[in-house]
Amino acid sequence: MGPVGPTPDAERLRQNLSTMTFDAPMPEDEVVDFLSRGLRCGAVRTDHPRYFGLLHQAPMENAVAAAALVAAHNPQLAVRSHAPFAVDVEDHLVRMFGERFGYDRAELGGTLTSGGAEANATALFAALADKCPAWAERGVRALAGDPKIYVSVEAHPTVMRAARLAGLGTAAVRVVPVDRAHRMKIPALKDLLRRDVAEGAWPFMVVATAGTTSAGGVDDLAAIAAVARGFGAWLHVDAAWGGLLALVPEHAPRLTGIAEADSIAFDPHKTCSVPLGCGMLLTRRPSSLARAFHDHAGYMPKNAARDPYARSMTWSRRFAGAPLFAVLASLGWGGLAERVRGQIRVGDVLKATLRESGWNLLVDTPLPVACFVDATQEGGDHGAFLGAVARRVTSSGEGWLSLTRFSNGARALRACVTHAGTTGGDVEAFVRALDGARAAAREGAS
Numbered sequence: 001m002g003p004v005g006p007t008p009d010a011e012r013l014r015q016n017l018s019t020m021t022f023d024a025p026m027p028e029d030e031v032v033d034f035l036s037r038g039l040r041c042g043a044v045r046t047d048h049p050r051y052f053g054l055l056h057q058a059p060m061e062n063a064v065a066a067a068a069l070v071a072a073h074n075p076q077l078a079v080r081s082h083a084p085f086a087v088d089v090e091d092h093l094v095r096m097f098g099e100r101f102g103y104d105r106a107e108l109g110g111t112l113t114s115g116g117a118e119a120n121a122t123a124l125f126a127a128l129a130d131k132c133p134a135w136a137e138r139g140v141r142a143l144a145g146d147p148k149i150y151v152s153v154e155a156h157p158t159v160m161r162a163a164r165l166a167g168l169g170t171a172a173v174r175v176v177p178v179d180r181a182h183r184m185k186i187p188a189l190k191d192l193l194r195r196d197v198a199e200g201a202w203p204f205m206v207v208a209t210a211g212t213t214s215a216g217g218v219d220d221l222a223a224i225a226a227v228a229r230g231f232g233a234w235l236h237v238d239a240a241w242g243g244l245l246a247l248v249p250e251h252a253p254r255l256t257g258i259a260e261a262d263s264i265a266f267d268p269h270k271t272c273s274v275p276l277g278c279g280m281l282l283t284r285r286p287s288s289l290a291r292a293f294h295d296h297a298g299y300m301p302k303n304a305a306r307d308p309y310a311r312s313m314t315w316s317r318r319f320a321g322a323p324l325f326a327v328l329a330s331l332g333w334g335g336l337a338e339r340v341r342g343q344i345r346v347g348d349v350l351k352a353t354l355r356e357s358g359w360n361l362l363v364d365t366p367l368p369v370a371c372f373v374d375a376t377q378e379g380g381d382h383g384a385f386l387g388a389v390a391r392r393v394t395s396s397g398e399g400w401l402s403l404t405r406f407s408n409g410a411r412a413l414r415a416c417v418t419h420a421g422t423t424g425g426d427v428e429a430f431v432r433a434l435d436g437a438r439a440a441a442r443e444g445a446s
């Protein structure tokens, strides 16, 4: 299906674009053709089976159809009375996914979000509203002490961003070191908490990560839940990507303890073959969302208990749940599990093939991602060398992978199986391309 990365055509289209002034109308078929060519050649092809990339997926066809249907009907999901069917579908999905994570159907709630970033921010606001009821009115003036949030050093930066935007500042975020598998070190978490409490700080939130974005580290959720409970802190689990383990019964025990979280972020757009723009915030304390997000406006209903705008950072928004409904309804939980299971299996093949070819895997993870360096030579872990290897592979169009940097400064090549159609043959060809790029980069360097 052609190269994975942008092609030289993309540059030509960019030049065409810069000359478009929109003074004269363009024929309809040329408009569509321009957009379609641009999308085909001017982006990394996340729909390509050799895209070993940044977690985004090839959407299933029925999910694409659902997204188009939604665009055509354009229901508005601020208030339920305006689009009751769409709101009911999303609420049903929230309940069904909440139950997958072990929440009790009777108490759980949540909202669809644009992705994990919004879900993490939503959780932070919910935690503030829950742990300090006066915060909604008096803001940070009402807090019981210097606020502290605890995350692992490999956690997603959107937690830091949320703290900044909430007016707490990044200094409120306490960064806990990780072990070799990129899991938060529990004794270090306890030490920090004890020290902060002794100094009069207010530890109100712990964020555990189920699936770090670089290397797939899965925190010990049960242990962190016990610590958070001991200090009376809100526990949020960022399972934006690693939540996929909950979809596969034999892998779900890896997330033991997640049901004890006050809130969970989960990204169907990284795990369920739907187009971008579909994240989720699940909580077993839905009243906190209302406390954080309920506003009054003369033209909105008085009783907003079932209205999406009153429990989410957004106001008007599209029916993001429709593509997810299409995928889940057509595959069933069993079919969705089989898709994810297949990716995990191909991820295991990728890890084994890399090892056989003399690549050294740096982090053990149950998720289908490999972070690796060259073990066959001196300097095989240098950033410049690894960067040259990645560039050669991606510019050849044989595959797409990225270069990552861990919190300890180490660099690694990163390849992640995101496509449900990636086969053992794709893996084989991709690793051969890597081997070739390694040889060429070595030659180039000498």
Ligand SMILES: *Cc1c(COP(=O)(O)O)cnc(C)c1O
Pocket (backbone or CB within 6 Å): 055, 114, 115, 116, 117, 118, 120, 156, 158, 209, 211, 212, 213, 238, 239, 240, 241, 267, 279
């Ligand atoms: C991807 C990711 C995010 C951010 O999610 P978006 O959907 O890109 O907004 C947050 N946390 C983790 C662990 C992620 O992998």
